[in-house]
Amino acid sequence: MIIVENISKTYSSGAPALNGVDLRVEKGEFVFVVGNSGSGKSTLIKLLLKELEPTTGKIYVNKKFLNKITRKRLPMVRRDIGVVFQDFRLLTDRNVFENIAFAQKVVEAPARQIRGQVLAMLSMVGLLDKYKSFPNELSGGEQQRVAIARALVNNPSILLCDEPTGNLDPVNSWEIMKILDEANKRGTTVLVVTHNMEIVQAMKKRTITMSGGKIISDVEKGGYFYED
Amino acid sequence: MRIRSLAYNIKQGLKNIYRNRMFSLASIATISACLFLFGVFYAIVTNFQYMVQKAESSVCVTVFFDEGMTDQQIQDIGKNIEGRVEVSNIQFTSSDEAWNNFKTEYFGQYADLAAGFKDDNPLANSASYAVYLNDASMQTTLVTYLENMDGIRQVNKSDITASSLSSVAVLVGYASVVIIVILLAVSIFLITNTIVIGVTVRKEEISIMKLIGATDMFVDAPFIVEGLTIGILGSLFPLILLHYLYSNLVGFVLNKFSLLNNILAFLPSEKVFATLIPISIGLGIGIGCIGSYLALRKHVNV
Numbered sequence: 001m002i003i004v005e006n007i008s009k010t011y012s013s014g015a016p017a018l019n020g021v022d023l024r025v026e027k028g029e030f031v032f033v034v035g036n037s038g039s040g041k042s043t044l045i046k047l048l049l050k051e052l053e054p055t056t057g058k059i060y061v062n063k064k065f066l067n068k069i070t071r072k073r074l075p076m077v078r079r080d081i082g083v084v085f086q087d088f089r090l091l092t093d094r095n096v097f098e099n100i101a102f103a104q105k106v107v108e109a110p111a112r113q114i115r116g117q118v119l120a121m122l123s124m125v126g127l128l129d130k131y132k133s134f135p136n137e138l139s140g141g142e143q144q145r146v147a148i149a150r151a152l153v154n155n156p157s158i159l160l161c162d163e164p165t166g167n168l169d170p171v172n173s174w175e176i177m178k179i180l181d182e183a184n185k186r187g188t189t190v191l192v193v194t195h196n197m198e199i200v201q202a203m204k205k206r207t208i209t210m211s212g213g214k215i216i217s218d219v220e221k222g223g224y225f226y227e228d
Numbered sequence: 229m230r231i232r233s234l235a236y237n238i239k240q241g242l243k244n245i246y247r248n249r250m251f252s253l254a255s256i257a258t259i260s261a262c263l264f265l266f267g268v269f270y271a272i273v274t275n276f277q278y279m280v281q282k283a284e285s286s287v288c289v290t291v292f293f294d295e296g297m298t299d300q301q302i303q304d305i306g307k308n309i310e311g312r313v314e315v316s317n318i319q320f321t322s323s324d325e326a327w328n329n330f331k332t333e334y335f336g337q338y339a340d341l342a343a344g345f346k347d348d349n350p351l352a353n354s355a356s357y358a359v360y361l362n363d364a365s366m367q368t369t370l371v372t373y374l375e376n377m378d379g380i381r382q383v384n385k386s387d388i389t390a391s392s393l394s395s396v397a398v399l400v401g402y403a404s405v406v407i408i409v410i411l412l413a414v415s416i417f418l419i420t421n422t423i424v425i426g427v428t429v430r431k432e433e434i435s436i437m438k439l440i441g442a443t444d445m446f447v448d449a450p451f452i453v454e455g456l457t458i459g460i461l462g463s464l465f466p467l468i469l470l471h472y473l474y475s476n477l478v479g480f481v482l483n484k485f486s487l488l489n490n491i492l493a494f495l496p497s498e499k500v501f502a503t504l505i506p507i508s509i510g511l512g513i514g515i516g517c518i519g520s521y522l523a524l525r526k527h528v529n530v
Binding site: 051075076080083102105106107 | 230236444446
């Protein structure tokens with residue numbers, strides 16, 4: 001599903017963000033990526049989305065060799081990857097329904113399919129009654145649930161989450177994690193970058209710890225790895 | 229792109245125009261101003277060319293023969309002249325016709341005054357060919373040729389009309405092209421800026437679209453629609469205004485300055501606009517396309 005082979009990424013400023021990272025995530029896995037700020041977690045997500053190019057190394061996503069994917073074929077690869085951000089990134093001029101439907105329109109889904117899919121997603125994230133609300137009328141947790149619904153509405157096989165609970169209180173953070181766990185149980189491979197120690201410890205999922213651009217620990221059903 | 233996506237993107241493009249309505253209006257106004265000036269120049273140039281063409285068609289060289297030439301010799305000279313590439317057609321005027329024309333022109337209703345010349349044509353040696361030209365600029369070549377021809381006594385030419393009209397027409401044409409090119413460049417610059425503003429306003433949306441898996445075409449389409457719409461609207465307003473002004477102005481000039489009717493010959497508005505409408509709309513679409521392309525190439529790195 002995701003294979004990363006010996007990748008390094010050095011920004012134009014000269015600062016190395018990733019340094020010889022190897023990673024393999026199988027289909028249906030739920031993986032936490034943890035580490036301090038600047039450890040390379042977000043760079044990893046950007047490389048998997050091909051927002052950035054690796055300086056060296058190879059990346060395969062859904063059996064596609066990302067390094068060689070052309071600009072023309074990139075949209076098809078991205079359609080199979082959902083993405084959730086810390087700051088939600090919802091369109092403030094559109095309501096909840098339109099924000100989720102937007103993802104379907106972008107991939108040119110048939111009109112008759114859009115309504116059903118959006119309602120199913122709203123039901124999954126528990127926001128059926130708020131489909132007409134605008135983002136500024138929702139709490140942080142609700143906005144993140146809309147963002148997850150938007151990320152999942154195209155049925156991606158992989159869901160990448162970059163600090164999805166970073167802006168949320170503990171109660172809402174748990175709500176979000178429950179939804180991500182539910183998506184994983186339905187077959188979606190989930191990769192969550194987080195700082196939330198409590199959640200990582202409690203959920204007992206595979207946990208990869210990064211530091212200084214390297215993976216320093218990869219624990220199955222483990223918890224947060226503490227650096228000495 | 230699918231039909232339903234096309235409809236969605238047209239809607240988004242029109243929304244962009246509304247969202248940035250001040251900039252869109254500024255772009256439409258600038259394109260309108262440019263295409264209005266283009267239309268004015270076009271109408272002036274085409275009418276000027278029409279007038280020049282009419283004037284040139286009346287430019288002719290008159291050829292008089294040596295004394296004692298026979299009809300056969302005159303006819304031979306005529307055939308020779310007609311065979312020249314510069315010549316459109318020739319008209320022969322005999323001595324008698326020349327005298328009759330003179331009498332009608334100068335004596336008018338007092339034709340009796342010329343009765344004394346009844347049996348003695350004072351213009352006995354004034355048979356001539358009026359030689360009409362294909363192109364007034366060829367006059368000098370033809371005159372040189374005719375002056376060196378045997379049997380020709382005198383060649384009368386109309387220098388001022390031929391050379392000056394041709395050069396003025398060329399000058400007006402060049403000046404118009406330069407001004408229009410500058411105006412078009414300004415239009416493209418402004419429409420590009422308007423679309424760049426649209427792109428900036430929607431940067432977040434574009435970024436999300438790209439991450440979700442929108443194709444380049446899907447991302448670009450609303451901006452192309454925006455550019456095209458601004459371009460087409462910018463071309464329609466000046467056309468309507470020009471049509472109104474042209475019809476009224478030509479009518480006004482012809483009525484108020486009827487003395488100039490022999491000099492001023494205006495093209496009918498249908499003839500001017502049959503060409504001006506497609507050119508203006510084409511230019512509007514072209515400006516829109518180029519503006520969109522430049523803005524997208526530089527600012528939407530999908």
